[in-house]
Amino acid sequence: MTNKDLADLLLPNVSSDIEYYENKYPARSLAPDAVVTRFAPSPTGFVHMGSLFASFIGKKAAHDSNGVFFLRIEDTDQKREVENGITGIINDLKNFDITIDEGMTGEDSEIGAYGPYLQSRRKEIYQTYVKHLLEMGLAYPCFCSPEEIEETRQIQEKRKQRIGYYGRYAKCRRLTFEEIREKVEHNESFIIRFKSPGSFDNKIKVNDLVKGEIEFPENDLDIVILKSDGLPTYHFAHAVDDHLMHTTHVIRGDEWISSLPIHVQLFEALGFKAPKYAHLSPIMKEEDGKKRKLSKRKDPEAAVSFYHEKGIPVPAVKLYLMTIANTNFEQWYDCNKDKTLDDFKFDFKKVSGSGSLFDVDKLYNISKNYISYLKAPEVYVGTLNWAQEYDPSFAEILKKHQDYATRLFNIEREQKKPRKDYSCYSMIKSQIWYMFDELYENVTDYEFQTINDIDEIKRILNMYMEKYYHSDDDKETWFNRIKDLSEELGYAREVKEYKNNPDAYKGHVGDVSTVLRVALTSRAMTPDLYEIMKLLGQDRIFSRYQDFIKGN
């Protein structure tokens, strides 16, 4: 019995050969330095921040070099699959503007000439390559049961030896053809293992784009390449797919780094050219003074949808991702305010090798800056889009008062140093609600500051309405009148005057303005009062003041 016979015995239904696939997927016609890379998640739930980060880098690296970024779904573990998992991934990516050039576009659709991009549809391909390995004597069937494997593991532990299927522990490697035939004929279930040519005593060096040169012992584990359900393991699928899809760069989490010796060995045994690897450090979170990997289960901010719900503009999230992706980006961006993310060249060498803490404060800061430089109509649209999804009643109000809301968003905006107080769309309502009568109804809680005497407050309001409010004043006149009012009531016209001689006055113009502000909005902190009053208009100002006077 030859290796060929063995291969036919084990995989009788595989009829094509590897030449067929090698020809079917020819090299891509791209520039020599073009990056072809992919995002290859398994459809087991929502997209994790770390995955978004990796795919963001992948797309950026590919597009910077006029390469290709594609989406391959790794669904070889059918037990872990989640319903509509692919759709979920695609939506999460779409929400963050991660578009693909090739790959899965839905549960059942794809684009591109190197597919299928769903691994479960590539069964035939994997098996063809497994058969090829079998024929070359580089693979063999293993009939060991999980219990037997567990047993050897315990023996190895007791003997303080390395755990795994290798050397003397690789029992099935020594099976004769006859023994194999007999087991197969008895319908014993089996898996296929790779016959590792490596020795643990040999050292290999692998160059990683992020971590640099890493030295490992050579792999000597006879890893499983084909499972009993006929689907490949990750390692084998990775080698076959990335070879056939002509991936040049594999960008993935650094939990894969210890599998690198397996992967380089597999590529070599299969006669494939190995891709370049970039292993990204995990994004960490601090909890109780300790750093740990951002966890899908424990941390809401690990889910990419979290940022969508918060209403952090997508470009701001991308800006943040780039600042942690390339440590020189922040300064570059600071010096090139007129440029965009697309103008920045991503560089693998500038990726931090150690895990960075996810800095939510910084994200909010970036977002706040980003929003401050948007035009008012853009802020309106952003807020409306967010509200339509997460706060429909607020969305109705915004729609009803589109022009008014836009003017509101424009306060202190179009100037050299724009106002920065909206850090995300979900927070905007809490900052502007008092400008809408629908939301201002039944307010009873007023945050008065230094002037608290209710009669004095009423006096200020009444006098202001009777004598000092004129709807068409310009800002200077408007403010001068408030100064006049202050003076008439015994308050200093200027804060400085008051500070120089506090005993001569009841207070200063700021205190009076605060009364006018709080009685109008219930809040001590608002944008420019003049602008607010102009927007609200005389009728609303007077009616709010009168309501206040009546109610207190």
Next chain:
RNA sequence: GGCCCGUUGGUGAAACGGUUAACACACAUGCCUUUCACGCAUGCAUUUAUGGGUUCAAAUCCCGUACGGGUCACCA
């Protein structure tokens, strides 16, 4: 336990054998100011986890230790 990786302020980090150890976020104080926000100014690591070594010179190179992370599946 074996094998890999990492460790610069509260946080992200720059510095690739010679700098006062950049910059940004956060924080604090002050100024500006009708409030807030903005802006401006100042402060915030006597020192790069730690102990040794190499060198005229170390955050940077070497060795040990500690701590953190990852991985050792018919999961990816």
